[in-house]
Amino acid sequence: MEQRHLGRTGLRVSRIGLGTLTWGRDTDEHDAADLLKAFWEAGGTLVDTADVYGGGDAEYLLGQLVERLVPRRDLVIATKAGSVPDPDRRFDGSRGHLLAALDESLERLGTDYVDIWQVHAFDPQTPLDETLQALDIAVSSGRVRYAGVSNFCGWQLAKAATWQLGAPGVRTRLASTQMEYSLLQRGVEREVLPAALDLGIGLLPSSPLGRGVLTGKYRNGTPADSRGASEALAPFVAPYLDEAASRIVDAVAIAADGLAATPLQVALAWVRDRPGVAAPIVGARNAQQLTAALSVEALSLPQEICRALDDVSAPVHRYPDQDWSTL
Numbered sequence: 001m002e003q004r005h006l007g008r009t010g011l012r013v014s015r016i017g018l019g020t021l022t023w024g025r026d027t028d029e030h031d032a033a034d035l036l037k038a039f040w041e042a043g044g045t046l047v048d049t050a051d052v053y054g055g056g057d058a059e060y061l062l063g064q065l066v067e068r069l070v071p072r073r074d075l076v077i078a079t080k081a082g083s084v085p086d087p088d089r090r091f092d093g094s095r096g097h098l099l100a101a102l103d104e105s106l107e108r109l110g111t112d113y114v115d116i117w118q119v120h121a122f123d124p125q126t127p128l129d130e131t132l133q134a135l136d137i138a139v140s141s142g143r144v145r146y147a148g149v150s151n152f153c154g155w156q157l158a159k160a161a162t163w164q165l166g167a168p169g170v171r172t173r174l175a176s177t178q179m180e181y182s183l184l185q186r187g188v189e190r191e192v193l194p195a196a197l198d199l200g201i202g203l204l205p206s207s208p209l210g211r212g213v214l215t216g217k218y219r220n221g222t223p224a225d226s227r228g229a230s231e232a233l234a235p236f237v238a239p240y241l242d243e244a245a246s247r248i249v250d251a252v253a254i255a256a257d258g259l260a261a262t263p264l265q266v267a268l269a270w271v272r273d274r275p276g277v278a279a280p281i282v283g284a285r286n287a288q289q290l291t292a293a294l295s296v297e298a299l300s301l302p303q304e305i306c307r308a309l310d311d312v313s314a315p316v317h318r319y320p321d322q323d324w325s326t327l
Contacts, residue, residue, distance in 0.1 A: 001043030001297055006278050008200025009175045011115070011146050013076050015272060016294060017046035017204065019283035024057025026230075027285055032061050033069055034287040040070045042294045048178070048204070048281045050080035050120060051105050063110035078116035078204075079105050080150055080178075082123065082131075093123030093131035102138055117144040118178055121151040128156075132163060132171065139172040148176030148201070154191025161199040176202045176278065182271055183248050183313045184210035184240050190317055193276050202278035205271050209282070209293075213240040214267035216253050251312040255305050268296045270309055 003012040018039045023032050036047070049058050059079060066072050081101035084092045092098075098119070106112060117138055119131055138144035149160060157177055164171045177196055179188045181203065188203070196203050209215055212227055218241060222228045228237035249263070256263045271280050284290035301309075 001045075001294070003045070004278050005202070006116070006146065007175050007196070007202030009146060009173070009202075011076070011175060013046040013279050014044045015279050016044060016268075016296070017048050017078075017279040017281040018044055018290070019206070019281040020047065020049040020058040020062060021053050021283045022058075022285055023049070023061050024054030025232075029061060029064070031286050033065055035284060035290050036062075036065050037069050038287045038290055039294070040074060042297075044294070045074065046076045046078060046204075046279050046281075048078045048206075050083070051101050051108075052080075052083045052085070052120070056104070056108055059105055059108040063108055066110065072111060076115040077109065077111070078118065078176075079109070079114050080118045080120040081105065082120035089125065091121045091123040093119055093121075093126040093128075093134075095130050095134045095137070098131065098134035099137060102134075102143060106143060113143055113145060115145045116148060116176060117146075118148040118150045118176060119152075122149075122153070122156045128160060129163060132160060135164075136171050146175040147172050148174050148178065148204075150178040152177060152192070154195050157192055157201070158195040158199065161195070161201060165199070174199070174201050176204050178204040178206055178281070180207045181205035181274075181277070181280075182208050182210040183214060183252065183267055183309060184245050186313060186315045189315065190321060197276045203276045204278055205280040207283075208271040208280035209264060209267055210240050210245070210249075211237050213237065213245060214249060214252055214263060216249060216256075216263040219246075219249060219253070248309075248313045251309060255301075255309060259299070259301075259305070261299055262292065264292055265296045265299050266301065266305075266309075268293060269299045269301050270306065272296065273301070273306075 001014045004015050006013050081098050082091050082093050135147040161174045164173050181188050227233035252263045252266050256266045282293045
């Protein structure tokens with residue numbers, strides 16, 4: 001698998017990442033082992049997790065498999081901290097919470113460092129410089145190699161990255177931002193992606209297949225074994241089952257037919273090769289699904305196909321975006 005630099009850093013990652021959102025919940029140890037081994041054998045390196053996935057079980061499961069199945073040195077392990085199971089405060093970006101969460105992640109993962117550590121979301125109740133100081137301490141202590149953020153909007157990302165760049169050699173520059181990005185969700189193109197490109201931050205798209213909808217599996221209803229049919233994840237899929245999404249899915253299917261490819265391959269290739277993207281994160285539930293996703297490595301979309309998909313999925317961007325003067 002092709003390797004790419006993560007933003008303006010020296011870290012290289014596989015251009016498809018393996019997500020672990022369902023590990024320890026819907027994906028058991030046997031399936032997780034199959035996924036990790038298949039991913040590694042295909043040349044994959046980037047494995048994405050978080051301290052809250054499966055209530056910590058995803059990290060623990062990954063830690064049990066590393067070294068036993070795959071050498072630690074062959075993986076780029078990315079995890080996140082900052083989400084908390086508190087209905088009154090969904091995110092805690094305080095220095096104390098983040099550093100304590102990092103230590104707990106390292107223990108579950110069975111490693112003394114993670115390659116990428118990301119703040120899971122912006123915490124409006126904590127001064128941003130305090131949150132970012134946790135990243136500096138984590139990197140300077142050797143527990144973290146590279147740092148990033150997740151789910152920061154445009155101004156939050158730009159403010160955080162600029163603050164970090166204000167003291168070179170003292171503060172660690174942001175290497176990544178993880179955001180949802182697909183043909184069904186192009187909101188990051190408004191401000192997040194331009195900021196990331198300007199500041200040298202690599203984008204790690206989550207849900208690159210539109211929460212599974214872009215595979216075409218929901219075109220004729222909701223399959224009984226799909227996420228859309230599960231009690232836990234049905235609300236997650238539902239927003240992408242409307243008429244507007246259906247038109248985009250149909251366009252992807254038409255493109256796939258013309259290329260003798262699958263809708264999954266077309267949708268994943270589109271987001272993988274967008275400017276600023278380092279590696280889409282694929283959350284396969286079993287090795288068969290992962291193998292289907294990894295088969296995209298041989299596919300590059302023709303420009304005319306890309307333009308057609310761009311047109312059918314184009315979000316409405318008006319003032320004050322960069323093209324405001326033409327309105």
